[in-house]
Structures are given as C-alpha cells and as structure tokens.
Amino acid sequence: MSRAAAKGAPPEAAHRRDLLRQMLLIRRFEDKCVELYSAGEIRGFVHLYIGEEAVAVGVNEAVTAEDSIVSTYREHGHALARGLPLDSVMAEMYGKTSGCSRGRGGSMHLFDVSRRFYGGNAIVGGGLPLSIGIALADKLRGEQRVTACFFGDGAVAEGEFHECMNLAALWDLPVLFCCENNLYAMGTALERAQAQTDLALRAGSYGMPAWAVDGMDVLAVQHAARGAVEAIRAGGGPHFLELRTYRFRAHSMYDPERYRDKSEVEEWKKRDPVDLLACRMRESDELTDADFQAMGDALTGEIDKAVAAAKAAPAEPVEDLTRFVYSPEPI
Amino acid sequence: MTGTETMKTTYREAMRAAIRDALQRDDRVFLMGEDVGRYGGCFAVSLGLLDEFGPERIRDTPLSESAFVGAGIGAALAGMRPIVEIMTVNFSLLALDQIMNNAATLLHMSGGQCNVPLVIRMTTGAGRQVAAQHSHSLEGWYTHIPGIKVLAPATLTDARGMLWTALQDPDPVLIFEHGSLYNMHGSLTADAGAVDIRSAAVRRAGADVSLITYGGTLSTTIAAAETLAGDNIDAEVIDLRSLRPLDDKTITDSVAKTHRAVIVDEGWRTGSLAAEISARIMEQAFWDLDAPTERVCGAEVPMPYPRHLEQAALPGADAIVAAVRRAVG
Numbered sequence: 001m002s003r004a005a006a007k008g009a010p011p012e013a014a015h016r017r018d019l020l021r022q023m024l025l026i027r028r029f030e031d032k033c034v035e036l037y038s039a040g041e042i043r044g045f046v047h048l049y050i051g052e053e054a055v056a057v058g059v060n061e062a063v064t065a066e067d068s069i070v071s072t073y074r075e076h077g078h079a080l081a082r083g084l085p086l087d088s089v090m091a092e093m094y095g096k097t098s099g100c101s102r103g104r105g106g107s108m109h110l111f112d113v114s115r116r117f118y119g120g121n122a123i124v125g126g127g128l129p130l131s132i133g134i135a136l137a138d139k140l141r142g143e144q145r146v147t148a149c150f151f152g153d154g155a156v157a158e159g160e161f162h163e164c165m166n167l168a169a170l171w172d173l174p175v176l177f178c179c180e181n182n183l184y185a186m187g188t189a190l191e192r193a194q195a196q197t198d199l200a201l202r203a204g205s206y207g208m209p210a211w212a213v214d215g216m217d218v219l220a221v222q223h224a225a226r227g228a229v230e231a232i233r234a235g236g237g238p239h240f241l242e243l244r245t246y247r248f249r250a251h252s253m254y255d256p257e258r259y260r261d262k263s264e265v266e267e268w269k270k271r272d273p274v275d276l277l278a279c280r281m282r283e284s285d286e287l288t289d290a291d292f293q294a295m296g297d298a299l300t301g302e303i304d305k306a307v308a309a310a311k312a313a314p315a316e317p318v319e320d321l322t323r324f325v326y327s328p329e330p331i
Numbered sequence: 332m333t334g335t336e337t338m339k340t341t342y343r344e345a346m347r348a349a350i351r352d353a354l355q356r357d358d359r360v361f362l363m364g365e366d367v368g369r370y371g372g373c374f375a376v377s378l379g380l381l382d383e384f385g386p387e388r389i390r391d392t393p394l395s396e397s398a399f400v401g402a403g404i405g406a407a408l409a410g411m412r413p414i415v416e417i418m419t420v421n422f423s424l425l426a427l428d429q430i431m432n433n434a435a436t437l438l439h440m441s442g443g444q445c446n447v448p449l450v451i452r453m454t455t456g457a458g459r460q461v462a463a464q465h466s467h468s469l470e471g472w473y474t475h476i477p478g479i480k481v482l483a484p485a486t487l488t489d490a491r492g493m494l495w496t497a498l499q500d501p502d503p504v505l506i507f508e509h510g511s512l513y514n515m516h517g518s519l520t521a522d523a524g525a526v527d528i529r530s531a532a533v534r535r536a537g538a539d540v541s542l543i544t545y546g547g548t549l550s551t552t553i554a555a556a557e558t559l560a561g562d563n564i565d566a567e568v569i570d571l572r573s574l575r576p577l578d579d580k581t582i583t584d585s586v587a588k589t590h591r592a593v594i595v596d597e598g599w600r601t602g603s604l605a606a607e608i609s610a611r612i613m614e615q616a617f618w619d620l621d622a623p624t625e626r627v628c629g630a631e632v633p634m635p636y637p638r639h640l641e642q643a644a645l646p647g648a649d650a651i652v653a654a655v656r657r658a659v660g
Binding site: 068070099100101102103104105109111112113118119120121123126128129130131132133134135136137138140159160163164166167170322323324325326327 | 361387392393395397398399400401402403404405406407408409410411413428429432433437438439440441442443444445446477478480500501502
C-alpha cells in the first residue's frame with residue numbers, strides 16, 4: 001500500500017484509484033477474452049476496446065444510475081464501467097443463461113435494463129435513434145435524465161447520424177453524444193472515408209455544443225463529460241464530445257491489420273490510458289508499483305472466478321430456442 | 332348514446348377516432364411522423380388532432396424515417412406507447428434497419444429484457460396513379476420478420492378497433508392501411524372499440540371455394556364472389572386481418588369445407604405472402620384439396636403511371652373469377 005492509501009486516501013486520490021481500477025478491469029477482462037478466443041472457448045465477433053478504456057470510464061463517472069446508456073458492438077468497456085456484474089458479462093461471452101442477455105446476445109449485444117444499459121448495437125449508427133427516443137420519453141415525462149450514446153467515427157459517415165444530430169438539436173433532447181474517434185472505421189482511416197475529419201465541427205453545425213477531448217486521459221474525459229452532463233441537465237440540449245482515442249488491438253479477432261503501421265500503434269501506446277493515470281498517481285505518491293501489482297492480481301483473480309462460473313453455468317435449453325421472439329401471451 | 336346506435340363514418344375517420352381514443356386513454360401514447368400535425372396527415376387521418384392534443388403529442392418530424400422510427404423504438408423501450416406514422420410503405424424502407432435490426436430483434440437479443448411496445452402505421456398499395464415509388468404492397472416483406480406483428484385492417488370496424496389492441500401489445504405491431512380504403516364509408520356502432528388482432532374473419536360464407544385475401548383487395552374479392560354466385564359458385568371469402576401471425580386454423584377449416592383455395596394478394600407473386608399461404612395449405616390441408624391452389628397477385632412490374640396499365644397490374648375481379656373457374660373445373 002502507498003503511504004497515501006495507508007493513512008486513508010483523500011477522496012480525490014481514492015476516486016483516481018477507482019478510475020484506475022475500472023480501466024484495469026476492462027483491460028484485464030479483454031486480455032482474458034483474447035486468451036479465451038484463441039483457445040476456442042468463446043466465439044463470434046469480439047471487438048476489443050483495449051486502448052479506449054478512459055472513454056467509457058470517464059463518461060460513466062459523469063452520469064448517474066438514473067441516466068441511460070446506449071452502446072455499440074465494442075461495448076465490453078461501457079458495460080463494465082456501467083457496473084454490469086463481471087460474472088454476467090463473462091457468462092454472456094460464453095453464451096450462458098447467466099449472461100447479461102441470457103447468452104443470446106454475445107459480445108456485441110450486452111444488455112442490462114435494470115442498469116438502464118440499452119445495449120450493444122452492432123449496426124453502425126443504429127443505436128443513435130434509440131438514444132433520441134429514450135431522451136424524448138424522458139423529456140415528455142419531465143424527467144431530468146440524460147442519455148449517453150456511444151458510437152465511433154465510422155458512424156459519422158452514416159445518414160442516421162445526421163438525422164439524429166438534427167432531431168436531437170431540433171427537439172432540444174437531453175443526449176450526450178460520445179463519439180469515440182479511434183481514427184478507423186474497421187480498416188478505413190478517417191481521412192480516407194470522410195471529407196471533413198473534424199467531427200466536432202460537423203456535429204456543431206447542427207447547433208449543439210461540440211468539442212474534442214483527449215480520450216486517452218480519463219480525467220480529461222471525466223471533466224468534459226461532467227461539464228456536458230451538467231449543461232444538458234440544466235436544459236442546455238444535446239452536447240457532443242469527440243473523444244480522440246485509439247484501439248491498440250485489431251478491429252476484431254479476425255483482423256490482420258494491413259491498413260495501419262505498427263509504428264503508429266506503438267506511438268499511441270505511449271499514451272496508454274491505464275499507464276497515463278498510473279504514472280500520474282505514482283508521481284503524486286498515490287500509488288506504488290506494489291499497489292498496482294496487487295490491484296491487477298486481485299482483478300485477475302475476479303476474472304478467473306468469473307470464467308469458472310461462466311463455464312459451470314447452464315446453457316439455454318434448446319427447447320427455448322424461439323423464446324423471447326415475442327412476449328408471452330397475457331394470461 | 333347506446334351501443335346499438337350507429338353513426339356514419341369513413342375508414343379515415345374511424346382511424347382518427349382510434350388515435351384520439353388512444354391519446355385520451357393513455358398519457359404514454361403520442362403520434363409522430365411526417366406532416367401529422369399542421370398538415371393534418373398526408374392522408375388527413377390526423378386532421379384536427381394537433382389542436383386537440385398539442386405539438387408534444389402530435390409531433391411533426393423532419394424527413395428522417397430512420398431517426399424517427401428509431402426514436403419511436405427508443406421511446407417505447409423507455410416506457411412510452413408511441414404511434415409512428417410513415418407516409419407510405421415505400422418510404423418505410425428508409426427505416427427498415429430500425430424496424431428489422433432493432434424493433435424486431437431487441438427483445439430476443441437482450442434475453443427478454445427489452446420490450447418494444449411500438450405501433451407503426453403506414454399506407455400501402457396502389458390504385459391512385461402515383462407510379463413506381465408510392466404504390467407497392469410490401470407488407471409481405473415485413474411478414475418475413477420474426478418479432479413483429481403485421482395487421483391489415485380492411486373494414487371500418489378494424490380501422491376503429493385494431494389500434495388500441497395493438498397498443499396493448501408488448502411487442503412491435505405494424506398496421507398497413509391500403510390507400511384506397513380511406514374514403515370507404517359506412518356505419519359503426521357508437522361504442523365500437525377494440526377488436527382482436529389474432530384471428531382471420533370469414534366475410535362471406537360459402538361452400539365451393541375459399542378466397543383468401545386481406546386489406547385493399549377484400550372488396551374486389553367480395554365483388555368477384557358475388558359475380559360467381561350468379562354462376563352458382565358459392566365462394567367463401569376470408570379476410571386475413573393479421574398477416575403475421577397468420578390464423579392457419581380459419582384458413583384450413585375453410586379449405587376442409589370447400590376443398591379449393593384461391594389467394595388474392597396485391598403484392599408481387601414471387602416470394603409473396605400468397606406463396607406462404609399456399610405453402611401452408613399444402614402442408615396442413617393437402618389431402619382436403621380437390622384442385623391446386625391458385626394465386627391472383629400483382630403483376631411483377633414496378634407500378635406504371637397510366638391508369639390502364641396500373642389497373643392491368645392489379646388483381647382485379649375478372650382475374651379472381653377466372654382463377655376460381657380454373658379451380659372448380
């Protein structure tokens with residue numbers, strides 16, 4: 001334990017430690033996913049968030065349990081930051097009944113309505129209209145809730161994105177648009193796909209506050225998201241954050257990464273969001289190497305337990321194949 | 332007024348009365364779509380409702396089918412009961428992603444957590460010389476999708492009564508209103524209200540052949556049945572009402588009685604709803620048949636503008652009569 005922790009860390013230091021722990025949880029969870037995928041334990045598409053952890057964790061710090069989240073297919077980080085139980089997310093990777101979507105969704109479709117986490121949408125841009133509707137419902141009922149909607153830079157090229165920017169601004173809806181700009185839509189670089197690469201500028205053209213944020217710095221993300229959420233709750237209408245980040249791993253497990261240089265990846269890794277925060281905490285004497293090691297070991301232990309539980313969990317019975325296509329008939 | 336009193340009305344007015352009733356009964360209900368407010372609805376269905384309920388609940392949208400249909404799905408997820416109007420089925424293709432990949436899929440994909448109690452109304456069908464991008468009957472495509480229910484009100488009673496039942500459904504329901512029906516007039520009892528949305532209805536009882544249809548072709552089919560009656564052919568006419576799920580029992584009970592089936596569907600023949608019904612009759616009532624099933628469908632052409640070509644492309648009473656004559660030999 002560091003000296004600060006030993007004598008009872010001040011609230012801010014404890015908070016930073018919590019942010020670090022959350023990012024490390026996502027990192028270790030996904031490291032385990034790679035291992036499990038390589039071993040053939042889990043299948044399907046698995047889109048890793050490694051490198052982007054600061055975005056999910058920083059944005060989630062700005063919203064409350066009453067607010068809603070709409071996510072993408074690269075959503076392990078969003079789900080874990082939102083507080084979906086590790087066991088239920090891991091069980092979903094295994095397609096088990098104890099999974100957060102009863103195993104029917106898999107990696108790309110994590111849901112937990114009890115935490116107002118409205119999924120894992122695997123059509124690029126497809127979650128944006130849902131966020132508009134959830135926010136409209138809140139507005140019609142006079143609720144003070146905010147809906148945070150995550151999507152990538154690729155979504156900005158979709159027509160649905162522009163329809164939704166317009167509608168959110170026109171109707172003054174309480175949505176926080178969180179554009180995770182990791183510079184690639186699968187294998188197509190932003191500048192190869194979009195005529196104007198300043199994404200905040202494009203969102204801003206719809207008349208909403210929009211700005212770019214260092215998406216590798218969890219404290220910067222948290223600060224920006226808190227400011228935006230506060231403004232939205234005060235009736236300021238939709239806000240847009242372009243969170244500049246980078247995925248360190250391939251697009252999905254099938255991707256040979258022919259479209260980018262290893263040197264570019266290495267350059268971005270120098271700004272690894274986990275290391276960045278850990279370094280700062282070391283510098284301010286909030287964290288020792290031993291602390292960091294212990295934190296990682298504890299998380300690895302939790303993840304191993306989640307894997308064991310997922311393996312042991314029952315699968316959905318085949319007789320229930322067509323369950324949840326329609327709701328049960330009212331009695 | 333009592334339930335036995337009747338009043339003159341039209342299909343359009345019956346639909347409007349259904350929307351008004353829903354808005355009065357349930358605060359969670361709102362209507363959203365292109366020109367539903369100030370314009371009064373492309374087909375004047377919502378005329379006057381803006382004044383009565385205000386712009387929050389009679390909500391004009393930009394021309395953004397994907398966004399406002401998806402917003403309806405999101406609002407339904409969050410506990411509202413939206414009615415989304417799409418001007419025509421052709422335009423609904425701009426929202427097909429949201430209907431198919433979200434509305435129809437969320438409940439299953441979330442392991443039963445995400446109900447989408449949404450009603451989408453749209454106009455379908457030809458007959459108004461509005462050519463190849465406003466005239467098609469694509470409801471058969473939607474019946475392909477598990478997770479949604481598809482309705483086709485063909486009578487005043489169903490125009491008045493299906494919406495409320497659809498709004499009570501925890502799952503997404505699509506209502507297809509054939510554009511030729513809005514001016515249909517007749518009487519409804521003053522207390523007309525909710526109707527079931529599961530069963531088909533026998534609109535004309537008969538013994539010799541089963542004519543199976545829905546929506547805009549119901550009146551044409553009944554006219555054909557009357558013509559056939561003059562030739563001593565007693566045709567039974569079934570109005571499917573619900574296109575998904577299909578009421579197999581009403582169909583097969585009828586075929587067991589008549590031993591012949593003719594399916595009338597304004598949609599294109601290939602890969603059609605008519606093909607599905609024909610297949611179900613083969614699967615479930617093959618040994619009851621005395622003749623192959625017949626299909627009278629829309630011609631396989633993008634709808635042409637001139638009236639004579641449009642009429643030639645649609646299933647008419649003459650074609651139905653000819654098909655029945657083939658079936659009865």
